[in-house]
Amino acid sequence: MESLIDIVLLAFLVGIAFAIVWMKDLLAVIMLLGIYGLLSASFFVAMDAVDVAFTEASVGAGISTLLMLVTIAMTGRSEHPVRHKPFLALAVVIITGSLLIYGTLDMPYFGSAQAPVHQHVAPRYINDSIEEVGVPNIVTSVLASYRAFDTFGEVVVIFTAGMGVLALLSVVRRPKNTTGDKARDIAKIDLINDSMHEQHLVLRIVTKMLIPFIFLYAFYVQFHGDYGPGGGFQAGVIFASAIFLYAMLFGMSTARRVINQSFIQLLAAIGVLLYGSVGVVSLLNGKNFFDYSALSVDPIAGQHLGILLIELGVGCTVASVMVIIFFSFADRKDNGQNLESNGIENNLKENNKK
Amino acid sequence: MDTFINISSSVFLLTGSFLCISGGVGILRFPDFYTRMHAVGVTETLATAMILIGLMLHNPDFFVDIKLMIILIMSLFISPTASHALASAAMRNDFSQKNNEKPDSEQVKPWNP
Amino acid sequence: MLIAATLAILIVMVMAITRGIMGPTLYDRILAVNMFGTKTVLLISLLGFVMGRPEFLDIAIVYALINFISVIGVLRYSDSSIFKHSNQQKK
Numbered sequence: 001m002e003s004l005i006d007i008v009l010l011a012f013l014v015g016i017a018f019a020i021v022w023m024k025d026l027l028a029v030i031m032l033l034g035i036y037g038l039l040s041a042s043f044f045v046a047m048d049a050v051d052v053a054f055t056e057a058s059v060g061a062g063i064s065t066l067l068m069l070v071t072i073a074m075t076g077r078s079e080h081p082v083r084h085k086p087f088l089a090l091a092v093v094i095i096t097g098s099l100l101i102y103g104t105l106d107m108p109y110f111g112s113a114q115a116p117v118h119q120h121v122a123p124r125y126i127n128d129s130i131e132e133v134g135v136p137n138i139v140t141s142v143l144a145s146y147r148a149f150d151t152f153g154e155v156v157v158i159f160t161a162g163m164g165v166l167a168l169l170s171v172v173r174r175p176k177n178t179t180g181d182k183a184r185d186i187a188k189i190d191l192i193n194d195s196m197h198e199q200h201l202v203l204r205i206v207t208k209m210l211i212p213f214i215f216l217y218a219f220y221v222q223f224h225g226d227y228g229p230g231g232g233f234q235a236g237v238i239f240a241s242a243i244f245l246y247a248m249l250f251g252m253s254t255a256r257r258v259i260n261q262s263f264i265q266l267l268a269a270i271g272v273l274l275y276g277s278v279g280v281v282s283l284l285n286g287k288n289f290f291d292y293s294a295l296s297v298d299p300i301a302g303q304h305l306g307i308l309l310i311e312l313g314v315g316c317t318v319a320s321v322m323v324i325i326f327f328s329f330a331d332r333k334d335n336g337q338n339l340e341s342n343g344i345e346n347n348l349k350e351n352n353k354k
Numbered sequence: 355m356d357t358f359i360n361i362s363s364s365v366f367l368l369t370g371s372f373l374c375i376s377g378g379v380g381i382l383r384f385p386d387f388y389t390r391m392h393a394v395g396v397t398e399t400l401a402t403a404m405i406l407i408g409l410m411l412h413n414p415d416f417f418v419d420i421k422l423m424i425i426l427i428m429s430l431f432i433s434p435t436a437s438h439a440l441a442s443a444a445m446r447n448d449f450s451q452k453n454n455e456k457p458d459s460e461q462v463k464p465w466n467p
Numbered sequence: 468m469l470i471a472a473t474l475a476i477l478i479v480m481v482m483a484i485t486r487g488i489m490g491p492t493l494y495d496r497i498l499a500v501n502m503f504g505t506k507t508v509l510l511i512s513l514l515g516f517v518m519g520r521p522e523f524l525d526i527a528i529v530y531a532l533i534n535f536i537s538v539i540g541v542l543r544y545s546d547s548s549i550f551k552h553s554n555q556q557k558k
Contacts, residue, residue, distance in 0.1 A: 001470060001517070008477050012484060019488045027493060027541075031500045034537055035487060038507045038530070045511055045523055054526055061504075062533035066540045073544045200442070203539065206435045210428075214532055221525070228522055238529065245536050248543045364468040371475035374506070378482035381502060387494050390486070394502050405472060405509050409516060412469070421524040425508065425531060432535045436501050443542045444494045 002046060009043045027077050030068050037061030050229040051139040054221075058237040063322060066244055070329040121146075134300040135226045135307060143231065144307045148290035151310070152275055155317050159272045162321030166265070169328040200249070207249050214242035222315050226304070232311040236318025243323050252330050261327065264320045271317030275310050282306070363411035370404030373397045387444060395437035402429045473513045480506050497541050504534030 016036050023029050037060030044053035108115035125142050133141040143151055218239040225231035247255035278290070285294035292306025293299035380393025406426045410419050480503060487499035508530045515523035 005473070005477070005514070012480065015484065015488075025493075028490065028496050031496045031541065032487060034500055035484065035503050038504060038534075041526070041530075042507055042510055042514070045514055045526060046518075048518075048520075050523060050526065054529065057526055057529050057533060061530075062537060065537045069540050069544045200439060202435060203439050206431055207539075210431065210532075210535070213428075217528065217532070221529075224525075229525055234529075238532070241533065241536050245539060248540055367468045367472045371472045374479045374509075375475055377502070378479035381486045381499065382482050387492060387498070390495065391498055394498060398502065398505055402505060402509060406512065408468075408472070409512060412516065413521060415521065418521040418524060421521075421528065422512070425512065425524065425527055428528070428531045429505065429508065432531060433501075433505060436535060436538045439539065439542055440494060440497055440501070 005046050006043070009039060009046060012039050013043070024078055026072050027069075030065060030072060033068070034061055034065045037065070051137075051231070054229045054234050055237075058234050058241070062241050063237050063244075066241070067325065067329065070326065074329070074332060132299075133303045133307075135303070137226055137228060139229075140225050140231055140307065140311075141303075144310055145290075145292060145303060148279070148292075148306075148310065151314070152279070152290070155272055155275055155314055158321050159268055159317055162268055162324045165325045165328050169332050203249060207245060211242050211246060214238060214245070218242065222311060223308075225311055226307065232314030233318055235311075236315040237322060239315070239319040240322035240326070243319075244326055247326070247330065252327070256327075259323065259327075261324075264323050264327075267316050268320040268324065271313040271315070271320065273313075274316070275313035278306055278309050278313070359411055363408045366404050366408030366411065370401045370408060373401035373404060377401065388441070391437060391441055391444075395434070395441075398437075399430065399433050402426070402433065469513055469517050473510065473517060476506050476510045476513065480510070497538065500541075501534065501538050504530065504537075508534070 013036065016032055016039065020029050020032050020036070023032070037056060041053045041056040041061060044050075044056055112118075125138060125146060129135070129138050129141045129146075133145045135141040135145075218235045221230035221238060222232060222235035225235070243255070243259065246258070278292070278295070280289075282291050282294040283289050287294035290306075293302045295305050296302035374397065377394050377397030380397070381390050384390045384393055403426060406422050406429075410422050410426075413419060413422075483499045483503040483506065487496050487503065490496060508527045511523060511527040511530060515521045515527075
């Protein structure tokens with residue numbers, strides 16, 4: 001039965017992948033990518049990798065779809081017609097692919113007990129992690145305690161990505177020196193761009209009811225990560241997606257009034273600093289970097305405290321970086337729209353010149 | 355008592371599955387967008403509720419039942435709202451019957467600067 | 468019964484994917500994605516019971532939320548003026 005489900009889900013994945021390659025309409029491609037994310041997450045559930053499925057559900061199917069949508073809204077909806085000959089690229093892809101498949105022939109069979117991954121450190125994680133770390137969810141204890149340094153690297157990467165987006169895309173706020181009618185016109189355009197909520201009474205009410213629940217659920221995922229699937233990454237993404245929902249329905253200017261941009265940037269930095277400082281404190285207490293047993297007299301209590309703190313840091317950084325990226329993209333898009341509605345003729349002229 | 359609960363759980367699950375499949379046939383076979391949406395939107399809520407209630411009866415664990423109840427309440431809110439938003443967006447964008455059968459590759463011009 | 472329901476959900480997923488690939492319009496695809504998301508929620512719940520680990524239901528809750536948010540996102544940005552602009556340019 002389970003192998004049947006696996007086969008069906010994998011066949012779906014292959015079909016969706018071909019459809020994505022074949023389609024020209026990028027909006028449809030994004031929607032199929034959403035289905036792809038949902039499918040691979042259900043596939044992970046069928047494979048018993050619950051934490052991975054959680055991450056894939058919130059990141060692959062949720063956030064990345066939204067970010068790609070914002071990008072598409074800026075760039076246009078259909079693919080460029082391809083003019084060059086694809087044979088060289090096709091040859092490279094086929095050769096690389098066949099080499100990779102040839103490489104997998106040497107790998108141990110799936111689930112084989114002789115595989116190196118099951119010989120090396122995995123037995124220690126499985127057998128000793130309850131005594132050493134005291135957290136029922138082994139994935140969390142590996143991610144946050146045994147491999148804390150790797151996770152620190154991931155958090156720094158996310159932070160760097162957020163800073164990169166901010167440096168590239170952060171827009172100078174619109175000049176406010178226009179006076180009188182002009183300024184009122186610009187404000188009106190803002191209002192029109194942001195006015196989806198005036199057309200959607202039902203959506204507005206249901207969303208208002210849902211958003212507190214989503215926040216609450218994000219906190220549950222954040223703090224329940226020790227006992228079940230979940231943790232800082234997933235919680236941060238869920239938290240950010242609630243803010244996205246608010247910004248999409250009530251408009252960017254309203255969302256900016258609710259969420260202070262500089263506070264969000266500060267929060268991203270504080271998350272990384274919190275994570276790093278836990279490591280430094282354990283270093284100063286005479287243990288290894290990220291050895292949380294130095295944090296308290298009782299080693300298990302120290303581990304719990306350390307995991308709680310670093311998950312909090314991860315959650316802060318992920319949520320605020322996601323919000324930063326979304327706001328930068330959406331701002332860019334709104335500015336582009338204003339340019340377009342103000343100077344649409346100029347754009348057309350330029351296009352004609354080209 | 356146990357057999358009664360088992361039988362009612364099976365009945366709920368099977369009814370839900372039947373409704374799901376009828377919705378699936380609807381989305382494949384109906385001629386235009388609004389009829390497809392009607393098929394999916396009507397069956398989806400009831401089918402979800404049926405299957406979740408069937409699972410609730412199947413399971414005695416209190417905490418799991420609470421989670422199922424949360425999913426049920428949320429899908430009762432979410433799926434009619436999503437259907438409503440979809441239909442009203444289609445209406446607002448003048449998505450009427452006559453241009454319905456045009457494939458969207460024709461509705462959108464390729465982007466060429 | 469659980470297995471029968473799972474199979475039924477898988478069949479409905481095939482139908483939704485077919486509609487999502489066939490189109491023919493944008494709204495059909497959004498409808499198919501929405502339906503697929505709801506069916507994934509049901510599939511995850513059922514899989515948890517079939518495999519005897521009902522703790523998986525957390526993921527189903529996330530799915531329900533994410534599905535709603537992404538449908539709203541698609542609608543929000545398919546309304547945006549750039550898409551309409553490209554439509555007008557064509558005419």
